[in-house]
Amino acid sequence: MTEVVRCRDVARTYGRGVEAVVAVHGITCALRPGDQVAITGPSGSGKTTLLHLLAGLDRPTAGTIGWPALDDRPRGRIGVIFQGPSLLAPLDAAENVALPLVIAGRPDGEARREALRALNTVGVAALAAKLPQQLSGGQAQRVAVARVLAGSPSLIIADEPTGQLDSALALHVVELLTDVAGRLGAALVVATHDPLVAELLPLRWEMRDGALAC
Amino acid sequence: MLEAEELYRFYRSGEEETRALRGISLKVAPGEVVAISGPSGSGKSTLLSCVAGLDDPDGGIVRIAGQRISHRPEADKARLRARLVGVLFQSGNLIEHLTLAQNVELAQRVGGRRDPAHRAELLDRLGLSARAGAWPSRLSGGEAARAGLAVALANRPSLLVADEPTGELDRRSEGPVLDLIRDQARSHTAVVIASHSPAVRRMADRVVQLRDGRVA
Amino acid sequence: MLTLIWLRGLLTRRTGRLAAAAAGVAMAVALPAALGMFLASAKATMTARSVQRVAVDWQVEMQPGAATPGRLPGVSRRVDFAAVGGFEARQAGQTLTTGAGQALGLPADYTTTFPGELRLLTGTLAGPLLAQQTAANLHATPGSTVILHRPGLPDAQVRVTGIVELPEADSLFQKVGAPATAQPQAPPDNVLLLPAADWHHLFDTSPPDKVRTQFHVRLDHALPPDPAAAYTKVTGAARNLEAGLAGTGLVGDNLGAALGAAREDALYSQLLFLFLGVPGAVLAILLTATVTRSGAVRRSAEQALLRTRGASRTTFLRLALAETLAVGVTGALSGLAVAALTGWALYGSPGFGGAAGWAVAAAALGLLVACATVLPSALGSATVTAARRPVATGTRSPAWLRYGLDLWLVAAALVVFRLTSGNGYHLVLVPEGLPQISVDYWAFTGPALLWAGAGLLIWRLTRLLLGPGRPIVTRLARPLAAGLAGTVTATLARQRGPLSRTMTLAALAVAFAVSTAVFDATYRQQAQVDAELTNGADVTATQTTASERQLAAVPGVSRVEPLQHGFAYVGADLQDVYGIRPSTILSATHLQDTYFPGGTARQVVDRLARSPDALLVSQETVNDFQLHLGDMIRLRMQDGRTVPFHYAGIVTEFPTAPRDSFLVANASYLAASDTTYLIATDGTAPHLVADRLRARLGPGAKVSDVETTRRVVGSSLTAVDLTGLTAIELGYGLALAAAATGLLLILGFTERRRTFALARVLGARPRQLGAFIWTEVTLAGLGAAVLGGATGWALAQMLVTVLTGVFDPAPDHLAVPWPYLGAVTGLGLTALLAAGTVAVRAASRPPLTVLRDL
Structure with missing residues (x-):
C-alpha cells in the first residue's frame, strides 16, 4: 500500500549560529492509510514541530519528507486540528466545515450539503448556524472534527485536540477522530499528553528531546 | 486563609436561569492545597471567581485572611485582591507588550510594592531567570504557565487561586509547576486549584468534588 | 515607574497602532492650525489691501478761521479748496464753458506724498492741472489757457501744464463729519489743481464761506495685521486727534472706513473657511477613534488581567493618561509640524506668525481628541466581570439607526435649506454699493445637518448592503472571488460593523474632498466672472x-x-x-x-x-x-x-x-x-x-x-486669494481619503490575520486569500466613491446655494475641478491598492509564523 507520508532523517532547526535551537532531528518514519498513532512526550520535545512538518505546514531544514499517496502535494489535502481554536471567527459552523471543499473548488450548494452531513455524523447538526464565539470548547472541537471529515483527507493531524477539555469530553472527541479516520481509511496522528487519550490509539510514538524514541 | 460560607450564584440570560452555585461552603487553611474537580458546567470557574473576589456571589460571604472581600465597592475589592490574592489562569496570564520580568514587576507595583529581590528569587525558583527579558509570545507552553505563576505570586498572596493551571501542559511540565504551587502553600498560602488533572488531585491535601453547583 | 514600564512596553510592541492614532490626532491638529495660518495671512492681506487702496488716510478738515493744528501724526500736507463759479476756454475762436467747480491748492510734493490721489495723463505736474472731465469739456490740452470765474472776485486765468485723472475723487471731495447714514455726495464735475502759491495768490481774498482748508495725513502703516485690531487702532487715533483739536477740526477717516469693511469681511471669511474645514477635522477625529477602537479585544483582555491583579481605578487612570498623552503630545506636535511645513510651502515663512493663537488652540484640540478617543478605551470597564465579558460584536442595530435619526437629519437639512434659500432669503446680504457684508449664521445649519445626516445615512446604506443586500455583493464578488464568492460575502457580512465604519469614513472623506473642491472652484470661477462683469x-x-x-x-x-x-x-x-x-x-x-x-x-x-x-x-x-x-x-x-x-x-x-x-x-x-x-x-x-x-x-x-479690476472690485473678501486655502483643504481632503481607505482597511485585515492563516492551513492558495482581500478593497473603494461622490456633490450644491450672497453674481453652474478629482481618485486607488497588496503579502506569510505570533 502506498505510504501517506514518509520522513527520512528529517530535522528542523530554528534560528542560526549559537542561537540555533534544534526542534526535531533524525526523524525517520512512515504512515500508511489506516494507521492511527498517538505521539506523546514532554512539552518542548518537538511534538508540535513534527506535526507541522507532517502536515506540510513547515519545511524541514534537513532530510526529506514526502507524501506519496498525495503525489507530494499536501496543501489542502490533510485534515488539521489545532490545540487552540481552529475555526474561522467570521464564518458559522456549517460554513467553516464547507470551507475546505469550497477552497478545493466545489460549488457552494454541494459543499454545504457535505458540510451538513459531516456535522450530522459527529452529532452537532444543531450547531450549523452558530458562530465560533457562540460555541463551547468541546462543541468547537467537534465542529473542527466535522471539518476534517468533510474534507475526506487521507491524513489527519491533531495537535493536543483535547488540551482544554474535560477528560470525558476529551475521550469523546478522540473517539470521534478515530471513528472518522476509520470511516475515511485515513492515517491519524494525535499529539497528546493525556495517557487515557493515548490509550485509545493502537500505535504510540514517544518524542524525547526532538527525536522519536520507539 | 479562605472562608467562604453558603455561596449562591445565579446567571440569567433571557428566559433561562442558570444556578451556577447552590450553597457551597469552603474553608482553606494557610498551607493547605484544595483541588476542585467536577465536570464542565459544575460551577468550578464561578466558585473560583467568587473566592478570588473577581465576582460577587448572590448569597453568602467570602473572607480572606479574616477580611471580607465579597459585597464591597470595587475599589476596596481591588485593593484586597492586590494584597491578598494571586490568580493563575490556564492561559493569558501575561500582558503581551511587556517582557516576562516587566510583567512580574507590574504586578508588584500594582500591589504597591517594589521587591526586586523577591522578583529575582521567584524567577530563579521557577527556572525563568534566563527568559526574564523574553516577550510572552516567545515563551513555550510550560514557560508561559510558570511565568503566570510568577506573576500570581509576585505579592506573596495569602490565597492563590488557579483555574486549570496545567491544562495546556503535559505531565513532565506539569510536575515542576505543581511542585512550585506546593512550595508556595508551605509558606502559609491557602491554595485553591480547579483541575481535572489526576496529578493535581494527587498533590492536593483535599479534593472537593462539585456537581451541579453543589459539593458532591 | 509602573506607568513608565507600561508605556515603554506599548512604545516598543504597539508602535504601529500608537503611531496610527497619533497620525489621526496630527491630522485633526494640522487642519485647523493650517487654516489658522491661512486666515492670519488672509487677514493680513485684507489689512494691507485696505491700506494700499486708500490714497489719503485722513482728511482733517479745519473749521473756518481755526488756527493751524499743532501736531498731526504721520506725514501731513495742507490742501486748500475754493469754490469756482465756472471755467471757460477759447479754442480757435470758439468759447467753451463749464458749470461750477472747485480749485484746489496743493503743496509741491503732494503727488509724491499721496501718489494714489491723482494720475497724470498728459503734460507735466509742475503747474496748474485740469481734471480729465473738465479738460474734455473745455477741449483743453497742456498749454491751454483757462479762465476761472471766482465768486466775489474778478475772473482770473491760468495756463494749464497737465491733464490728470482723480481716481479717488469721491473721498477727496467728501463732506467730512457727515453722519454715516447721509447719502454720499457726488464729487464736482470740474476740478482745477493749483500749486499752493498760485492758489493763495488767487483765492486768499475770497469770501471765507467759499474756501476751506484740509490737512491730508498719511499715517504710519505699521498696523496690526488683523483688520479688527488695525481698525481699532486707527479709529482710536482719529478720535484722539479730534479730541485734541477741541472742535476746531474734524477727521475724515478714510483708512478707518476701509479697515472697518475689511474687519467685517475678515469675520465672515473666518466663519466660512472654518465651516468648510470643520468636517475635515471631525473626520480626522473619527478616524482616530476608529484606529483606537480597533484594538478593543486585546485591550479588554489586558484590562481584565490588570483588574484581576487588583489594579485600582487610579492605576488605570495613570496608565490611560500615559498612553493618551503619548498619543496626544506626539500627534499634536507632528500636527503643528505639518501645519508649519504647509505654511512654509505656501507662504514661505516657517513660523506661525499671526496664527500662534490658532496653533495653541489646535494643539489643545489634539490633546482633547486624544483624551476623548484613547482615554475611554484605555480606562475600560468598571468591574472585572464586565471586563472579562467578550467584546460585543453584536449585529443589533444602534439606536439611532432604529429610530431613523439619519433620515430625520437629512429631512431637517432639506427643510432648513428650503427656508434659508427657497424664498430669496440670503445668508449673506450685500447692500447696494457698499462693499460690506452682513452675515446670518443660521443658514450654516442646513449644510451642517446634511453633513451629520449624510454620514449616518451612508452608514445605514452600507449596513443594508452587507445585510439584506448580500446577494448583490455576492454577485459583485463573483468576478473577483469566483467559487469563493459566497464564503467571501459571508465573511464580509459578519464584519459588517467595522467594514461599514470604514466605508462610511472613506465615503465622508471623499465627500469632504469633493464638496470642498467644487465649492472652492466655483468660488474662484465667480470671482473671475465678477471681475469680468465689472470690467466687461x-x-x-x-x-x-x-x-x-x-x-x-x-x-x-x-x-x-x-x-x-x-x-x-x-x-x-x-x-x-x-x-x-x-x-x-x-x-x-x-x-x-x-x-x-x-x-x-x-x-x-x-x-x-x-x-x-x-x-x-x-x-x-x-x-x-x-x-x-x-x-x-x-x-x-x-x-x-x-x-x-x-x-x-x-x-x-x-x-x-x-x-x-x-x-x-x-x-x-x-x-x-x-x-x-x-x-x-x-x-x-x-x-x-x-x-x-x-x-x-x-x-x-x-x-x-480684468486682472487689475479683480484686485479693485468688490469686497476685500473676494480679493483674498483662495489658492492657500484650496491647497490646504484639498491636501487634507486627499490625505483623509487615503488614510480612511488604506489605513482602516489594513487595520481590519490585521484583526483578521488569524482567519487568513487558518484558511491557508485549510489549503487556501494566496490567490484565494486575495479573493477575500480584493473583494473587500473593491467594495470599500466603490462604496466610498459612489456614496462619497454623491454626498459631496449634494453638499457642494447646498453650500453654493446657501452661500449665494458670497458669489456676486450667483453662478449658473458648479465649477468641477476635474484635475483635482482625478488626483483624489488616483490617490484613493493607490491607497486601496497599497492596502490590498500589504494585506495579501501579510496573508501569504507562512501561516505558522502568524498563528504563533497571535
Whole structure:
C-alpha cells in the first residue's frame, strides 16, 4: 500500500549560529492509510514541530519528507486540528466545515450539503448556524472534527485536540477522530499528553528531546 | 486563609436561569492545597471567581485572611485582591507588550510594592531567570504557565487561586509547576486549584468534588 | 515607574497602532492650525489691501478761521479748496464753458506724498492741472489757457501744464463729519489743481464761506495685521486727534472706513473657511477613534488581567493618561509640524506668525481628541466581570439607526435649506454699493445637518448592503472571488460593523474632498466672472477714436466687440443704456444665464436679434411701469430725441453696467455716440494687452484690464486669494481619503490575520486569500466613491446655494475641478491598492509564523 507520508532523517532547526535551537532531528518514519498513532512526550520535545512538518505546514531544514499517496502535494489535502481554536471567527459552523471543499473548488450548494452531513455524523447538526464565539470548547472541537471529515483527507493531524477539555469530553472527541479516520481509511496522528487519550490509539510514538524514541 | 460560607450564584440570560452555585461552603487553611474537580458546567470557574473576589456571589460571604472581600465597592475589592490574592489562569496570564520580568514587576507595583529581590528569587525558583527579558509570545507552553505563576505570586498572596493551571501542559511540565504551587502553600498560602488533572488531585491535601453547583 | 514600564512596553510592541492614532490626532491638529495660518495671512492681506487702496488716510478738515493744528501724526500736507463759479476756454475762436467747480491748492510734493490721489495723463505736474472731465469739456490740452470765474472776485486765468485723472475723487471731495447714514455726495464735475502759491495768490481774498482748508495725513502703516485690531487702532487715533483739536477740526477717516469693511469681511471669511474645514477635522477625529477602537479585544483582555491583579481605578487612570498623552503630545506636535511645513510651502515663512493663537488652540484640540478617543478605551470597564465579558460584536442595530435619526437629519437639512434659500432669503446680504457684508449664521445649519445626516445615512446604506443586500455583493464578488464568492460575502457580512465604519469614513472623506473642491472652484470661477462683469471683458477701452479694426490689430487681441453707451430717461430717472450687436456679443464676453431672469442668455440675445426695437429693462422698471412683454416704451434720450422701443425682457447684470437700473438695446437701433470696446485676448495676459493698447491709443483713452479690476472690485473678501486655502483643504481632503481607505482597511485585515492563516492551513492558495482581500478593497473603494461622490456633490450644491450672497453674481453652474478629482481618485486607488497588496503579502506569510505570533 502506498505510504501517506514518509520522513527520512528529517530535522528542523530554528534560528542560526549559537542561537540555533534544534526542534526535531533524525526523524525517520512512515504512515500508511489506516494507521492511527498517538505521539506523546514532554512539552518542548518537538511534538508540535513534527506535526507541522507532517502536515506540510513547515519545511524541514534537513532530510526529506514526502507524501506519496498525495503525489507530494499536501496543501489542502490533510485534515488539521489545532490545540487552540481552529475555526474561522467570521464564518458559522456549517460554513467553516464547507470551507475546505469550497477552497478545493466545489460549488457552494454541494459543499454545504457535505458540510451538513459531516456535522450530522459527529452529532452537532444543531450547531450549523452558530458562530465560533457562540460555541463551547468541546462543541468547537467537534465542529473542527466535522471539518476534517468533510474534507475526506487521507491524513489527519491533531495537535493536543483535547488540551482544554474535560477528560470525558476529551475521550469523546478522540473517539470521534478515530471513528472518522476509520470511516475515511485515513492515517491519524494525535499529539497528546493525556495517557487515557493515548490509550485509545493502537500505535504510540514517544518524542524525547526532538527525536522519536520507539 | 479562605472562608467562604453558603455561596449562591445565579446567571440569567433571557428566559433561562442558570444556578451556577447552590450553597457551597469552603474553608482553606494557610498551607493547605484544595483541588476542585467536577465536570464542565459544575460551577468550578464561578466558585473560583467568587473566592478570588473577581465576582460577587448572590448569597453568602467570602473572607480572606479574616477580611471580607465579597459585597464591597470595587475599589476596596481591588485593593484586597492586590494584597491578598494571586490568580493563575490556564492561559493569558501575561500582558503581551511587556517582557516576562516587566510583567512580574507590574504586578508588584500594582500591589504597591517594589521587591526586586523577591522578583529575582521567584524567577530563579521557577527556572525563568534566563527568559526574564523574553516577550510572552516567545515563551513555550510550560514557560508561559510558570511565568503566570510568577506573576500570581509576585505579592506573596495569602490565597492563590488557579483555574486549570496545567491544562495546556503535559505531565513532565506539569510536575515542576505543581511542585512550585506546593512550595508556595508551605509558606502559609491557602491554595485553591480547579483541575481535572489526576496529578493535581494527587498533590492536593483535599479534593472537593462539585456537581451541579453543589459539593458532591 | 509602573506607568513608565507600561508605556515603554506599548512604545516598543504597539508602535504601529500608537503611531496610527497619533497620525489621526496630527491630522485633526494640522487642519485647523493650517487654516489658522491661512486666515492670519488672509487677514493680513485684507489689512494691507485696505491700506494700499486708500490714497489719503485722513482728511482733517479745519473749521473756518481755526488756527493751524499743532501736531498731526504721520506725514501731513495742507490742501486748500475754493469754490469756482465756472471755467471757460477759447479754442480757435470758439468759447467753451463749464458749470461750477472747485480749485484746489496743493503743496509741491503732494503727488509724491499721496501718489494714489491723482494720475497724470498728459503734460507735466509742475503747474496748474485740469481734471480729465473738465479738460474734455473745455477741449483743453497742456498749454491751454483757462479762465476761472471766482465768486466775489474778478475772473482770473491760468495756463494749464497737465491733464490728470482723480481716481479717488469721491473721498477727496467728501463732506467730512457727515453722519454715516447721509447719502454720499457726488464729487464736482470740474476740478482745477493749483500749486499752493498760485492758489493763495488767487483765492486768499475770497469770501471765507467759499474756501476751506484740509490737512491730508498719511499715517504710519505699521498696523496690526488683523483688520479688527488695525481698525481699532486707527479709529482710536482719529478720535484722539479730534479730541485734541477741541472742535476746531474734524477727521475724515478714510483708512478707518476701509479697515472697518475689511474687519467685517475678515469675520465672515473666518466663519466660512472654518465651516468648510470643520468636517475635515471631525473626520480626522473619527478616524482616530476608529484606529483606537480597533484594538478593543486585546485591550479588554489586558484590562481584565490588570483588574484581576487588583489594579485600582487610579492605576488605570495613570496608565490611560500615559498612553493618551503619548498619543496626544506626539500627534499634536507632528500636527503643528505639518501645519508649519504647509505654511512654509505656501507662504514661505516657517513660523506661525499671526496664527500662534490658532496653533495653541489646535494643539489643545489634539490633546482633547486624544483624551476623548484613547482615554475611554484605555480606562475600560468598571468591574472585572464586565471586563472579562467578550467584546460585543453584536449585529443589533444602534439606536439611532432604529429610530431613523439619519433620515430625520437629512429631512431637517432639506427643510432648513428650503427656508434659508427657497424664498430669496440670503445668508449673506450685500447692500447696494457698499462693499460690506452682513452675515446670518443660521443658514450654516442646513449644510451642517446634511453633513451629520449624510454620514449616518451612508452608514445605514452600507449596513443594508452587507445585510439584506448580500446577494448583490455576492454577485459583485463573483468576478473577483469566483467559487469563493459566497464564503467571501459571508465573511464580509459578519464584519459588517467595522467594514461599514470604514466605508462610511472613506465615503465622508471623499465627500469632504469633493464638496470642498467644487465649492472652492466655483468660488474662484465667480470671482473671475465678477471681475469680468465689472470690467466687461479681458480688456476694455473707452473714450477712443480708434476703429474696431485698429484695435484688433494690436498684438494679443483676439476679438473686439463694440458696445454703445448712452443715457436715457425712464420717467424722471436717468439710466444707462447699452447698445449691443446681438450677432457677436456672446463670443466676446461671458453672459451668464442668471443675468436674464426668464430665459437663457442665448434666447434673450436672439430676441434682440429678431426685433430691432427690442429693449431689455431692469426688474425695478418692470415693476414701476407694470410692463408686459411686447409693451411699447418711449425713451427720451440724453440728446433730446424720443425713441420708441418694445419691452423684450429683464436684465439684472451686464458687463460694465452699474448695479442699479439700466437698459439694453440693439446698437444699430440705438445709435448712441459713445462706444466702449470689449476686447478678448488671445491668451496673452490682459494687463500686457492693456499696456500695449494704452501706448497705441494715447492718453485720452481709458483702458482697463480684468486682472487689475479683480484686485479693485468688490469686497476685500473676494480679493483674498483662495489658492492657500484650496491647497490646504484639498491636501487634507486627499490625505483623509487615503488614510480612511488604506489605513482602516489594513487595520481590519490585521484583526483578521488569524482567519487568513487558518484558511491557508485549510489549503487556501494566496490567490484565494486575495479573493477575500480584493473583494473587500473593491467594495470599500466603490462604496466610498459612489456614496462619497454623491454626498459631496449634494453638499457642494447646498453650500453654493446657501452661500449665494458670497458669489456676486450667483453662478449658473458648479465649477468641477476635474484635475483635482482625478488626483483624489488616483490617490484613493493607490491607497486601496497599497492596502490590498500589504494585506495579501501579510496573508501569504507562512501561516505558522502568524498563528504563533497571535
